[in-house]
Amino acid sequence: MSDFIVKVGGEGGTDSPTTAGEFITLSAIREGNSVFTLRTLPAEIKGGLATYQVRVSSEHVSSQGDGPDVLMCMNQESYDELIDELDLEGGVLVYDTDSVQLAPQNGADHRLYYGVPMTSIASDEVKERRTKNMVLLGVFSALFGLGLDTLKRCVEDKYGRRGPELVQLNHAALDAGARFVAEKLKKADPFWFQPNPERSGVERMVVDGSDAVAMGAAAAGLQVYAGYPITPASDIMHWLAKFLPQFGGTVIQTEDEIAALGCCLGASFAGAKTMSATSGPGLSLMTEMLGLGVMCELPVVVVDAQRGGPATGLPTKCENGDLNIAVLGTHGDAPRIVVAPANIRDCFYDTVGAFNLAEKYQSPVILLSDQSMAMRTQAMEPPDVDTIQRHDEHGSPSTNNGTLAAAMMDKRYRKVQAARFESGWSRTHGPETAKIGAIGWGSLEGALAEAVDRINANGGTARMLHLRMLAPLPVEEIEAFAATVDKVVVCELNFSGQLNHMIRAETDVRSSLIRKYDGVPFTPRELAAALQEELNHG
Amino acid sequence: MAEVAQAQTLHEAEPRRAKDYRSAVDPIWCPGCGDFGVLSAVSEVFAERNIDPDNVVIVSGIGCSGRFPAFLRCYGFHGVHGRALPTATGVALANPKLRVMVVGGDGDGLSIGAGHFPHAARRNVDLTYLLPDNEIYGLTKGQISPTTTDLSLAKKALSSPHGSWEQPVNPVGLALSYGASFVARAYSAQRKELSKVIDEALAHRGFSFVQVVSPCTTFYNSYKTITPKVRFIDDEHNIHDRNGALQLAYDRRHVWLGVFYRDPDRPTLQDQFQHIREVSAGGRQRALNDIFRQYT
Structure with a gap:
């Protein structure tokens, strides 16, 4: 069995470490491995340090693991920022000798260092500076046993539409990186991929939490989506805006989150399956509308991709601090259903489940995801949509009828409490x-x-x-x-x-x-x- | 049972009369309230057009006029304060065949809900927005509103005992600036003109906005100051000229009534969404499988 963690760091945009990481992930899956990725984005809108971490295992993995076993640094900043994450006992560093100046090493350092002139191989040998990440992948393949042919096929599949020249150029860079390892480096670490042909093709989709939620919503029959941009939930809207028209659905970007949930409740009132996705600040704004949804007993799914709070807080960081507002948020007593997926597969199936609960209990359902789940990817089996189960009570201004108000409150609580005996949650x-x-x-x-x-x-x-x-x-x-x-x-x-x-x-x-x-x-x-x-x- | 029997009569009786559209709930409005006029005009226009109440949804905000849906026999959604427009947008998107009407006052639509007005207008959602404007908060018993022009008319104005220094907004001017494709003003005391304007608003495909000057007899009785200023927009005004419409809207000496602006050719939001919809022929499963493949 093999199970190790690789982290690639470099300048976002120019080094494209994320692209390199994505190719490692895809190739590893095609060879039957299980993957779990973690991405960090620079706070800068463009450029800055970008990192991509992937845990690859020949058996199923369900967490990102601990620190990286193999660190690959494409520039000085990535080395300076990430080197301390690498275990002093047996961690492996692969670095671009053209752009990384190693810090003086002390006696306690038992890490292994592989220096590769990635920039000059790309610029001089392959004649294209931008292929540096492909050189890195060639090095990675030769050092750690990820199939070079598998990588090449992935490149063909992803770049083939853009012409044979681009594919050939990237193939040349992969070869150049691998060749450098064969000629100049001597492997001295234990990390080596073990393809698992039995699992090959089982978990063949690589999906992040945002896309998995959006796909689950489309599979569940979402008809009207209304949302307002917010990190880290916007990716759900992006997916739906692109694909939902194919399912006869509508996506509207509203002026704020109050309007978003208002729009959903209106659409739900008119009989449509509706959803909105937001993060903490948006959920705060939605709370009055949430109470309206509970009072009117309208089915709606609200996704909260939680981030650090309170207020604007930590938009690109992870926290699970919205449980209170999800369960209790709004004035008055307003029982609702709150569910929380725990992995990417859950993000798909629990979203379908959330729509079913909303229909069955005629109630708003809040689905709590979070930043880490929204942005990480895991491999999953493509869902069989046909096997997914999908489920398809007049109001005037109140007189002073206290008995009626109490009876309605009793009903709402009784109804929603029954959901706790639902199995499988x-x-x-x-x-x-x-x-x-x-x-x-x-x-x-x-x-x-x-x-x-x-x-x-x-x-x-x-x-x-x-x-x-x-x-x-x-x-x-x-x-x-x-x-x-x-x-x-x-x-x-x-x-x-x-x-x-x-x-x-x-x-x-x-x-x-x-x-x-x-x-x-x-x-x-x-x-x-x-x-x-x-x-x-x- | 009486309710059900009456509802059935409404379906079978042709042609329908104005009173057929009124529910069994009696308005709680004060005697002389302008909103009675608005309610009568709406039910008259519905009867004239023989509108099927099953296809009408009235969405309202909070305030005296927000109680509108309860008094009419059709679908109604009395939501939260200031959010009638986004709620109605959702109704309109979910079922484009429905006739959607929004009723909410000056406080609901131009104060707490002011952020939604421009967006509903610029999206050209196919709905009719009636804004009964009494220049005061009536339901909360007499605070100034964003359209209060003359504090001396306010009977209590408990929130402004030392006066008010805020400029009132001009609802028609806003609607024109926001790009509404139909903009009109009517007056609850001018019933014939009111019905005519509501009728034209309902006929318009797209976002039709009608400010209805609707005085509050209890807290802000403006009948005497408004009535002498009333003028009717005539054929001299070019209805497709937004700038000319703005001049009429900001005429301080007169209260112009009628249709200020109309653009019948602008596609509605519903049309636009219909245009991009290309439902996959193979059904949901095929569409999803095609998408799933992109992730492998």
């Missing part, structure tokens, strides 16, 4: 009983599962419950899970422990909290250490 992982039980929600599932595995592999016992429906809270299920463990910890990407509060308020479980709120997702290592700490001192 949670997953457990680990042994049947354990000393410690972790409860998670949202994008951290994969990292938490790996952390649980590591605890169990190191002599401890741990299991986990991952919730994908947060409102109504599956009280019975949480209490049953708590009965199988000595101690319950809730793991969350926010400061206050919003799910932990809900669990302590609504169940008999006295859980404690593991939290992170620096804008970056948990790694398995961090979660394993925190769980171990709870085991040791709990």
Whole structure:
């Protein structure tokens, strides 16, 4: 089995490290590997440091893993910024000797360095400076065993339409990079791809969370989408704007998020399946409309790709801090359904599920995604749309009829509470009983599962419950899970422990909290250490 | 049961009469309120055009005039304050065959909801926007509104005990500037002209805006100051000349009534969306599979 993490860094736009990373991902999938990518974008609108991290494994992977095992630096900035992420014991650096000046190394450094004159190979040998990322890919192929032929076919598939010259040029650059390794470098690291022909072609789609949500909405029969641009949710609108007309649907970019949800409610009132996608600030603006949707019992799906808050906050960073507003936001009592996908496959199927819940319960459904899930890619099997299940009650100004108002409130709560017995909105992982039980929600599932595995592999016992429906809270299920463990910890990407509060308020479980709120997702290592700490001192 | 029986009569009775469009709910408006005139005019025009109430959706904001849908027998959506236009846009997009009418006052549409007016106008959503303008907040009992022109007429103006220093906005001027394809003004006391203007607005394909001067007898009784200023737009005005229309809109000495501007040829938002729709012949599955392939 092979399982390692590669990170490529360089100048966004000129070095195009992202393109290089995407070709590694696509080729690795074609050779039967499972992938999990993490992209960071520069804060600059154009240029700046761009990085692309991909974990490639011959078996299924469900998290981004810990730090990079192989770092590839295309310019000085990427080396300066990223070198400390590389493990001092056995990490591998591949760098462009034409543009990277290595810092003095101290005695504790047991990393391996491969220097390659990528810029001059591209400029002098291939005669095209812009093929530097292809030279890097050739080097990568020869050093770590990713098939050169597979890479070449990927280049043909992606660039073939733009003419044979472009394909030949890129092929030449791939060859030049590989040739340099064969002639000048001696491999001294253990990282080597193992193609897995059995899995080849199974998880053959590479999709990010935004596109997966948009595809799920199209598959569910979305007819009217209204939205306002906001990072990191806009990609959902972009996809739908391009493709939804093929499905007979309409996409409108409204003047603000209030109008967006207003438009959705109007369309829902007129019988259409509707959705809007936004991030925290937009959800804040939508809250009055959300109450209207609950009161009028109108089906609508609202996607919140959570980012760091409050206010404008950290638009390009990750936080799971919108659970409170999703579950409780708006004045008055307004019960609604809140679900949270935990991986890219979920992003597709849970969006379909959210539309079905909205129709079945005639209620707004909020789907909580987040920045990391919106922008990372994972491989998945192409969904079989035909097998997806799709589901296809007069108001005058109130007199002072208090009894009627109470009866309507009773009905709305009764109705939505029934949704907590819907099956399939949670997953457990680990042994049947354990000393410690972790409860998670949202994008951290994969990292938490790996952390649980590591605890169990190191002599401890741990299991986990991952919730994908947060409102109504599956009280019975949480209490049953708590009965199988000595101690319950809730793991969350926010400061206050919003799910932990809900669990302590609504169940008999006295859980404690593991939290992170620096804008970056948990790694398995961090979660394993925190769980171990709870085991040791709990 | 009485409700159902009446509804059936409405379907079967041809031709329909104005009162057939009125619901069993009685307006709570004060005696003399201009909105009674607007309600009567709308139901008369509906009857004249023998409009099928099953195909009409009235979306309203919050305020005295926001209660409009409850008093008419057709589909109605009484939403939240200031957001009638985006809600109505959603209705219109979901089912382009529906006749969509928005009713909301000066506070609803020009204060809290002012951000939606330009966009509905520039998109040319095929709907009719009636703005009964009483220059005051009536439902909340007498605060100044964005169109209040004469504070001395305000009976309480509790929020402005020391006066008001804000310039009023000109609803017709705004609609013209925002690019509305049909802009008109009517007066609740001029019933014949009111019905004529509403009729023309309903006939227009695209975003039709009608400011209806509709005085509030309780908090801002402006009948006496408006009536002498009333003039009717005649054939001398070129209805396709936006600049000429703006001059009439900003005439301080007169309150011009009638249609200021009309552009019947501009495509509606619904038309534009229909134009880009190319539904995949192979159905949803084929379309999705073609898209899925791009991800491999």
